[in-house]
Amino acid sequence: MSNDLVIKDLRAQIGDKEILKGVNLTVQGGAIHAIMGPNGSGKSTLASVIAGHPGYEVTGGEIWYRGQNILELEPDERSKLGLFLAFQYPVSVPGVTVANFLRAAINAHRAEEGKDPKETAIPVAEFRKQLREGMKLLEMDESFARRYLNEGFSGGEKKRLEILQMTMLKPSMAVMDETDSGLDIDALRIVAEGVNRLAGPNMGVLVITHYQRLLNYIKPQFVSVMMDGRIVREGGPELALELEEKGYDWLREELAGTA
Ligand SMILES: Nc1ncnc2c1ncn2[C@@H]1O[C@H](COP(=O)(O)OP(=O)(O)OP(=O)(O)O)[C@@H](O)[C@H]1O
Ligand SMILES: [Mg+2]
Numbered sequence: 001m002s003n004d005l006v007i008k009d010l011r012a013q014i015g016d017k018e019i020l021k022g023v024n025l026t027v028q029g030g031a032i033h034a035i036m037g038p039n040g041s042g043k044s045t046l047a048s049v050i051a052g053h054p055g056y057e058v059t060g061g062e063i064w065y066r067g068q069n070i071l072e073l074e075p076d077e078r079s080k081l082g083l084f085l086a087f088q089y090p091v092s093v094p095g096v097t098v099a100n101f102l103r104a105a106i107n108a109h110r111a112e113e114g115k116d117p118k119e120t121a122i123p124v125a126e127f128r129k130q131l132r133e134g135m136k137l138l139e140m141d142e143s144f145a146r147r148y149l150n151e152g153f154s155g156g157e158k159k160r161l162e163i164l165q166m167t168m169l170k171p172s173m174a175v176m177d178e179t180d181s182g183l184d185i186d187a188l189r190i191v192a193e194g195v196n197r198l199a200g201p202n203m204g205v206l207v208i209t210h211y212q213r214l215l216n217y218i219k220p221q222f223v224s225v226m227m228d229g230r231i232v233r234e235g236g237p238e239l240a241l242e243l244e245e246k247g248y249d250w251l252r253e254e255l256a257g258t259a
Contacts, residue, residue: 003029003066003204005050005083005173010061012049019045021229023061028222029173030201034215035208036240037226038248043208046226047177050206051085052078065173080109084171086162098161099145102168103127109169134167137197139190156187163194170203177208192217212244225251 010023019042027033037043049056050063052075062069070078078085093101103122110120122130131145138160150158166174176195183191195218199205207218215223215237223240225233227248232255233239243251 002064003172004064005029005204005206006062006064007046007050008062008064010046010049010063011059012045012056013059014045014056018059019056019229020049023226023229023231025224025231027173027204027206029204030199031222032195032199032205032207032218032220033222033224034218034220034240035206035224035226035231036210036243039210041226042229043226044177047085047175047206047208050078050083050175051075076108079169079171082172084166084169084174086174086176093149094151096149097146098149099131101149102131102145102165105165106168130168134164137167138164138194140164156183159183159187159191160194163191166198167194170198172202173204173206174198175206175208178210188214188217212240215240227252227255 005025005027007023007025007027010020011018012020021042023042023046025035035043035046045056049058050070052070052073058071061071063071065078065083066081068081070081070083073081075085096104106127107117107121110122111117112120132142135142135144140160144157144161147153150161153161162176174195192214195205195207199218205218207214207220209215220237220240223235223237224231225239225243225248233251
């Protein structure tokens with residue numbers, strides 16, 4: 001069973017506007033793969049479609065992960081398969097603390113059909129230990145665990161929570177959109193260190209970003225460029241540097257020349 005995430009000729013629209021126009025992309029299991037591209041090219045749409053966001057209509061193509069076309073699965077089934085989709089969870093849930101939310105997410109993953117959830121649930125002491133360790137690594141104050149989910153969280157706190165969630169759920173592939181937006185330098189470093197600690201043979205990462213700046217911290221092995229709903233160029237880390245230096249126009253011109 002392959003741990004690669006394989007996207008084949010993916011098409012998606014919002015209303016009657018086609019946004020993804022045949023995306024072909026393979027994210028190798030265990031690799032760090034970055035997607036860059038100009039504003040409005042469809043990067044976040046791609047992340048949303050991978051997550052199973054209901055606002056997008058998939059009109060064609062397939063997304064394969066671990067032997068399944070995940071387009072046929074509900075978001076929670078995608079998550080159980082080992083995909084971590086940063087924003088598949090509600091923005092703010094009054095009355096649910098960070099700790100309760102994380103425990104529920106872990107237990108949902110551990111649940112098995114036909115078994116009493118109490119049997120498969122993570123023991124409380126074990127959960128507390130993991131939570132404490134995860135928060136320490138991310139330099140988070142312990143009081144954070146008692147706060148209500150996303151209520152009044154700063155941009156940096158939301159991102160740290162995302163990484164904490166990843167640390168505890170141990171997905172095999174994480175999809176992250178725009179991780180650098182709104183992060184100060186310290187938060188960026190902590191988040192990047194978190195990702196780097198987790199990334200490796202057991203976890204691949206698809207990171208969507210505008211900025212080379214993030215890629216100074218999270219070093220991708222592969223870089224793909226999205227433009228107008230398609231992947232138009234693939235390369236290694238040097239491609240990100242080239243885009244940082246020259247912008248996107250040269251690539252547009254090159255593509256127009258070969259069209
Ligand atoms: N909910 C929506 N309703 C209408 N149009 C949308 C919606 N979501 C995305 N779009 C449009 O789809 C196109 C692609 O948007 P998307 O957010 O995927 O781009 P992006 O590559 O992530 O851009 P950015 O770099 O600015 O984050 C844009 O033209 C955008 O206006
Ligand atoms: Mg976006």
